[in-house]
């Protein structure tokens with residue numbers, strides 16, 4: 001006997017890539033402070049288990065984890081990474097999440113423009129399973145120009161850092177869907193449904209302030 005059909009959906013992060021791309025650290029969102037949240041009854045600690053099917057360079061992986069950790073630290077959530085395999089949803093020691101760096105473009109239900117990351121929702125509840133689509137991130141990176149040179153012509157370590165920064169912010173966004181238990185988005189900050197590519201690689205964390213979708217945002 002089959003149980004009731006589970007409804008599976010995805011909350012996905014898109015990126016604005018149409019704007020002229022430059023390393024412009026002066027650009028920043030003005031985020032309204034009354035919308036900032038302190039995370040109270042939410043998980044205070046999340047352990048990430050990385051399943052890297054795309055074999056990221058070490059520097060990119062480290063920068064991804066560092067970026068995600070820094071963004072959530074500001075909201076009182078301790079995001080750690082563990083080298084151990086994902087222990088399952090009922091494991092001890094707080095919340096565990098599986099982060100898969102996919103080598104393909106993800107499920108076909110994710111329509112164009114293709115997202116760079118997504119989290120699965122099952123029966124309207126966020127799962128602990130995040131996917132990052134490296135193929136889509138690489139396409140965006142092909143558009144990046146720094147000091148009149150394409151990113152592909154920059155030093156390898158710099159490329160890895162830029163890659164890690166984009167991945168970390170995308171990862172932090174999907175963690176937000178889990179923390180807030182919402183597929184909704186905010187008008188500004190990390191939980192916007194789309195982000196500008198220049199900000200995703202920019203030095204400033206300000207455009208990625210943690211703002212709760214339900215508090216002052218909109219639902220899609």
Ligand SMILES: [Zn+2]
Nearest residue numbers: 011012013193
């Ligand atoms: Zn989202």
